[in-house]
Amino acid sequence: MEIYLVGGAVRDGRLGIPIKDRDWVVVGATPEMMKELGYRQVGADFPVFLHPKTGEEYALARTERKQGRGYHGFTVYSAPDVTLEEDLKRRDLTINAMAESQNGTLVDPFNGLADLEQKTLRHVSEAFTEDPLRILRTARFAARFYPLGFSICQETKDLMRTMIRNGELEDLVPERIWQEVQRALHEQTPGVFFEVLQELGALDVLIPELTNNENFRAGLQALECLSLQKSSTAQRFSALMCAIPEPKATARAKAMKCPNDCRDLTHLVCLYAEWLSNCKDTNLPASGVLDMLDQADLWRRSERFEQLLATLACTAHSDFVEQLSTAAQVAAGVNPQDLLKQGFTGKELGNAIRNERLARITQALTP
Known part of the structure; x- marks a missing residue:
């Protein structure tokens, strides 16, 4: 032995x-x-x-x-x-x-030692083609070792392209794909993982919404920003998807069987990113801000909202993100108990809470 x-x-x-x-x-x-x-x-x-x-x-x-x-x-x-x-x-x-x-x-x-010294990622044998997951693993190693100067050799790239053309990726279950994507999101240069997949044509199968070059570049820029700070998988994935229309992004997250926190944050990041892109004035409208805070359920999910803001800081105009942060602070400061003591109940209490939040946001956002 x-x-x-x-x-x-x-x-x-x-x-x-x-x-x-x-x-x-x-x-x-x-x-x-x-x-x-x-x-x-x-x-x-x-x-x-x-x-x-x-x-x-x-x-x-x-x-x-x-x-x-x-x-x-x-x-x-x-x-x-x-x-x-x-x-x-x-x-x-x-x-x-x-x-x-x-x-x-x-x-x-x-x-392998020679390839290590030459900084080359090369398949061992033709047996590589027997497991399509190796396409994603190789892209992930490219992302991990890119800072050290590693790259995938041409022969291995050609082999991976052939596997993709033969439909091998379509045999992978979503859970296995997500496992590799999740790991890749936390590699040193996660964007390289998706660049390799794009180059080989794998994104057409895995995340076709990112084959749009504008969406892809915006997503990679946001992901790079998030990767430079301590950030969760949900933040990194939602940053990658930030330029995709919300319904399509949410549907893709669901199809990939992402965890619920990733799906929820992707929904919010894309929703907010689209709304902010349509805001033409330098100051956000108070009523619109309150509606968006309601959408994010700030009142019960304050920690998730902080993750949302940190992600938006890598995807949206900094002035808008600062205004959202200020609005969230003052609106969250409204205490329903104080309004109850004033005699508000039932539907009137709900209206009073909203009016007080709106008043505070309006005051905070007024130049």
Whole structure:
């Protein structure tokens, strides 16, 4: 039985990047042998075990064979006769297909170290085409390592284009696509992920609303702005979609099965962005502002409204965002209890609250 450190830990170690997770491959072992050594099996589709002390993942060396279309169309073979090279060959990129023995010796059958030094993202073998998710993963690695000067080699780009033309992306379920998009939104240069997808023609399938160049450029600019600050997935995704008409943006978020917070913020960002783009005066109309605060449910969702403002700061005129912030502050300061004490109840109380909020907004926004 031989144990090797594999994948990202080997790659990042060579790049001098802090290693977050360590994955291991075990050659020449059976599930029974692993269990006897105290490892706990967790893999349902193929044998993966947790180390009894460190909790790190140890997978038995395996090969995969494509049996049908889509992410689940694989037959996995795992046995003691599977070699390390056979296991590494099924991986996506050469820089992810290196291993280290327990004494630190590098095992590099596909020249990943050379590609690492040349800052090249290259597929390991034709097996790359068996999993369409690798198109998104490769674009995500391009976004992660772009600041270090990495780029995708032409041969791999051509292979990805062929996969897209053959309709492979259409076999991916929305949950898998969203998982990669979410990760990409938090890479160092998330815009590169979407630029790669646009170049290859993948956006036509994944987010066709962004194939409009004006929408795409506006979205990337807003996303870059948000990526330079601490921001949530919902903020980054809604920034990307900010120039798309609200009904289409909301429908796309729903089709992608985004989490509810992403759908809700996308709805509000696009709604506000469109409204602000139609405001011709330098000062926002008080009644319109109050209507928009109602739409955002500021009164019950103040934290979400703060996220909305921070996102709009990357998509809209700064003066407008400042006015919205001021209006929200003064309007939220209206205390319904004070109006109840004045004798307002029922529908009259609702009207009184609105009138007081409107009066305060009007005063705050008056030059």
